[in-house]
Amino acid sequence: MPQKITLLRDKLKSFSLILSPMEAITNPPFRKICKNYGADVMITEFISSDALMREVEASKKKLFFDEDERPVGIQIFGNNEQSLIAATEIAAEHKPDFIDINWGCPVRKIAGKGCGSGILNDIPKMIRLTQAVVEHSPLPVTVKTRLGYDESDMPVVSVAEALQDVGIEAISIHGRTRSQMYKGQADWTLIGKTKANPRMHIPIFGNGDIDSAQKVVEYKNRYGVDGILIGRAAIGNPFIFLHSQEALEGKSPSLISVRERVDVCLQHLEGLRQWRGERYALVEMRKFYSGYFYGMSNFKPYRIKLVTAMSYEEIYQIMNEVRENFY
Numbered sequence: 001m002p003q004k005i006t007l008l009r010d011k012l013k014s015f016s017l018i019l020s021p022m023e024a025i026t027n028p029p030f031r032k033i034c035k036n037y038g039a040d041v042m043i044t045e046f047i048s049s050d051a052l053m054r055e056v057e058a059s060k061k062k063l064f065f066d067e068d069e070r071p072v073g074i075q076i077f078g079n080n081e082q083s084l085i086a087a088t089e090i091a092a093e094h095k096p097d098f099i100d101i102n103w104g105c106p107v108r109k110i111a112g113k114g115c116g117s118g119i120l121n122d123i124p125k126m127i128r129l130t131q132a133v134v135e136h137s138p139l140p141v142t143v144k145t146r147l148g149y150d151e152s153d154m155p156v157v158s159v160a161e162a163l164q165d166v167g168i169e170a171i172s173i174h175g176r177t178r179s180q181m182y183k184g185q186a187d188w189t190l191i192g193k194t195k196a197n198p199r200m201h202i203p204i205f206g207n208g209d210i211d212s213a214q215k216v217v218e219y220k221n222r223y224g225v226d227g228i229l230i231g232r233a234a235i236g237n238p239f240i241f242l243h244s245q246e247a248l249e250g251k252s253p254s255l256i257s258v259r260e261r262v263d264v265c266l267q268h269l270e271g272l273r274q275w276r277g278e279r280y281a282l283v284e285m286r287k288f289y290s291g292y293f294y295g296m297s298n299f300k301p302y303r304i305k306l307v308t309a310m311s312y313e314e315i316y317q318i319m320n321e322v323r324e325n326f327y
């Protein structure tokens with residue numbers, strides 16, 4: 001068993017704001033922006049362990065991160081020991097601060113194959129595979145998971161204990177079951193119970209439906225978690241990390257000017273272009289415009305132009321108009 005290089009806890013603040021991993025969203029350009037606005041911990045989008053074993057280029061590209069993203073975790077998913085161990089070794093070569101195992105993804109093409117939250121049907125296998133990863137990883141291992149497979153059985157409190165016993169160093173819990181997918185409201189009660197379990201000593205991070213700085217403070221205080229992951233509410237809104245850090249310090253939120261929104265948006269576009277090329281950047285940025293300019297009245301015609309623009313020049317032209325016409 002490899003000697004672990006560091007304890008993850010030593011690299012974490014007493015309370016961490018984490019950018020929740022999101023496929024095709026939390027790539028290096030967007031992570032850099034979120035880091036600049038105060039996110040404490042980064043996790044890559046999930047990477048298929050089978051694809052890493054087969055050396056698929058698109059998957060290998062997801063392993064990269066910038067030094068200034070640290071602490072950063074590489075997230076892998078899979079359903080068999082051989083590929084999870086191989087992926088762990090490949091990911092460890094990139095020297096992230098930790099390896100995160102995704103036991104939470106509910107989508108059919110993943111969970112249907114027993115990966116992600118599909119494993120919540122077979123907890124002994126989940127524990128066995130996690131133990132195998134821990135034993136073969138030179139780096140700390142963490143897990144991101146859900147409350148359980150469906151509402152009839154939500155064993156997350158005992159599962160967290162068992163995962164801790166096989167050596168994981170932190171756990172992130174999304175307050176939904178696999179069968180809930182993204183429906184309904186996240187239930188944080190069992191996240192709070194996991195944290196309150198006197199046997200737990202590793203950091204416990206809560207996740208699900210955090211969409212404002214006020215909610216960060218409220219849920220931190222109510223459930224006592226060691227950190228909170230913010231996902232969808234950060235899409236086009238990296239400012240939520242700044243506002244959350246401010247709220248945690250009892251400060252009022254900084255105003256984000258239209259000029260700043262435009263600048264960050266263009267920084268994001270440019271980052272994506274450098275990362276994956278112009279066409280990719282133009283298309284991927286469409287997911288973000290409504291977030292970056294949320295709450296600006298009469299913005300709709302500009303948004304429509306942005307999501308239909310076919311060239312960089314057009315985007316820059318529209319952004320100039322936004323700068324001039326909004327304050």
Ligand SMILES: Cc1cc2nc3c(=O)[nH]c(=O)nc-3n(C[C@H](O)[C@H](O)[C@H](O)COP(=O)(O)O)c2cc1C
Binds near residue numbers: 024045104207209230
């Ligand atoms: C578009 C999208 C992609 C996601 N991809 C991942 C992923 O790669 N790995 C992961 O652990 N969770 C993934 N998630 C789940 C989020 O990390 C998070 O757990 C979930 O959205 C709940 O948090 P939220 O309410 O703050 O969004 C994804 C969610 C979305 C919406």
